[in-house]
Amino acid sequence: MMEELNTKLTNKSGFHMDPRTKIFILIILSFMVFNDAPLYISGILILIPFTSLFLSNHKKMATSYILLYLIATYLKIYVNPSLTGPSSMISASFTYTITRMLPVIIMGTYTVITTKVSEFVASMEEINVPKYIIIPLSVIFRYLPTIYEEIKSIRNAMRMRGIGLNFKTLKTPLKLVEFYMIPILISAVKTSDELSAASLTRGLSNPQRRTHLEIVNFSKTDAIFIIFAILGVVMYAYYFIGDILLV
């Protein structure tokens, strides 16, 4: 019985990555923001979020990410140097955000949408992160998708009453902020009460070490991705540090 349950839980429809691997890759990717490397150096790091998204059935998002990235790179190399005036500034900040930040943002999105909260908590507890950090972070995981839904429905409700982003309301931005923020805050407070009630019934306040139904372990996929990430970051570091050493 237990065996059967185990195989059922671990056999998650093909592609699956450990939350720790995702966070490790996120940390590595976040170093990319520091520097600007040519495409053949940063290529490995850029492809990691793409492949993981593509393999986990978010093909549309993966392709639009890579297309956006390629367009931005094209703009950066061929179009930006020839532009002048305000259009160059806008184009420059656009390409800057896309080429530097987008891989990290996409990896973060991937982490949030594909990690179950229980899985995240289990893997974090395995590496002994204190619960003062685990619980707020897991709330972020749990609540981020919900708040988008929340904001969407608040926007619809406001539009029904003729309050939306248009010229009339933009004249009084404070009112606009008030109309959006207060409902969101009220729903947030409500959610926080509900979540704490739910967590109490789940025994989250028990000081004993918790057991988990979710089984977290490193698989071959994790090993491959970690190797590629390290390879990428080594190439990346060598490109810059080697440069300094040569000078």
Added chain:
Amino acid sequence: MMESINIKDLITVGIFSVINIILIFTFGMLGYIPILMLGLPIIGALVWGIPFMLFLTRVNKFGMITLMGLIIGIVMFLSGHTWIPIIVYTITGLLSDIIIKTQNYSSIKTSIIGYAVFAVGLIGNMLPFFILRDYYISAMNASMGVEYVNFITPFLQYHFLIILVILTFIAGLISGYVGKLVLKKHFKKAGMA
């Protein structure tokens, strides 16, 4: 002292961190307009006031504000703002915690001052630009074009940073006060504050 923080408090910290993060990322889009990029801490300080004041009504233990700073810093780190925000947010969170603790989390005046101190942490997002200034300018010359660099260089001086800190602090004071008013207007009625 940390032991007295229970699960409910941790969940509150998480929820309000999410709201602050969403707000800063939404208004961060304004950073596309070049001059506003350096004004982002001020804008952030203006919009965080209301949620933070509501958050304070649910805080009565030392450490919660520090923890929120740490969590926001970690999320900033993971979303590509380098590791500097983690330190800055934690420090300002701790200072804010100490200030508000002096009146036992019940005084309006210390709450507003404490919020302004917390909001100064938003500078952490910009600090890498100042610390690695020369490096950034040479890198931006390559990636953003000479015009942009000429435009932005005068703002990357240290005395501008001090001005930015002061402006953010003032914005925090104003926003904290507005937050208090909004709290009175909306949440007291609903029995939440």
